[in-house]
Amino acid sequence: MLKLIQDTLTSQIQTLWLVFKHAFVKADTVQYPEEAPYMSPRWRGRIILSRDPDGEERCVACNLCACACPVDCIALQKAEDDDGRWYPEFFRINFSRCIMCGFCEEACPTNAIQLTPDFEMAEYVRQDMVWEKEDLLINGTGKYHDYNFYRVAGKSIKGKDKGEALNEAGPVNVRSLLP
């Protein structure tokens, strides 16, 4: 009985002391609007469309991001310019639906769509959560600085025919019997 009382008392007092000691520990709180929290570069935040090193849009309107999107928040329409390059006629992300899962970034074959560490996207009007292509496009290359899809891909465009891409062999003449 005495041992029980002693154990209970000392454990209670020890608890009180341990908690009291926390008064002298610096608070963990980050005072957000004044103090910016550190966001990892791999944070999945606001979605952007990047450009290639020549300043052209990277997006080739392949629709893979829209297919991968689990909440169907991406809408786009393919168009083709005079050079033979594909580009999205419109590209629309509804950020009130977007769950920042990053599947679109994983699906993108041209590194065009990328997620950034920005998370401050609150709006007063719901319609403002829908971002068009001009809102999404940035002037830089994003995470991949010297990737240019048309320079490495076999697609022929104006000024670059089949076989002229980087590390690409010329097309094989299937009618020739020569090895």
Next chain:
Amino acid sequence: MNWEVGSGLNIGVILLTVIIVAAMLIWVERRLLSLWQERLGPNRVGPFGLLQVVADMIKIFTKEDWVPPFADKFSFVLAPAIIMVAILLSFAVVPFAPGVGVIDSNIGVLFVLAMASIGAYSVMLAGLSSDNKYALLGSLRAAAQMISYEVFMGVSLLGVVALSGSFNLREIVLAQADGWYVIPQFVGFIIFLIAGIAESHRLPFDIPEAEQEICAGYHTEYSGMKFGMFFVGEYLGLVLISSLITVLFFGGWMGPEFLPPIIWFVIKSSLFIAFFILLRAAIPRPRYDQLMSYGWLFLLPLSLLNLLVTGAIILST
């Protein structure tokens, strides 16, 4: 207006101060809890977040004051008023400083205990009139807890009464001029402290309103200002218990001369308020049956033993 015990000015100032202090405790408690949990707590509204209380008050006043259609209207409205009135009345006999107080009653200790018993009606009526199972369970627990802890709350005080030879709280303070009663009555102090927490159902003895088990207990159905009265009533109880401990065991306003007596009283009471908040931050809630058996099987015999020993020592000297 003259400044003496029981003057109108005195009563008004004490009433206002006590209510404002109780309301400020909402902010104090949140800041202190966050201090001990390595957070910052409310610090946005006004300097250091002091106006948080005002914001909370505005919120609570503008809320819909809803009475459930299945409730017993009269007792439902009456219950929160009782706890406020009972606890505010208890402050009448508390001697804050020489010349500061509402009444010099020669049954002060008994009056406080009587008011604590009336406070039990508040939670019982609230639970019964709400017609809600959680509220009923909460008020059952509250009634059992308050009635059983009142027993040895009273018994633990009898040691102090026996030493000072008076039920008058002001005379009890004056009798402590040679030494605070916390030293000869240490056991009584501990028992009163524990019973006081249980009486004002603060954590760790907040079993009547244990959120995890029974929502908010007896005030589950309350909203708006009626809930606010229970809320402020709880803090008033905290202030009352702290000032009673100061008066009964720590020499009330007594202290070195360089500060006025009322300041000493405030400092001592604030320390106990902070200690109660530390208890909330540190100690988990016991089970209901543990609370009851701890009270009846351990604290009651201990307080009786304390009274017996105190009486024997007084008789032998």
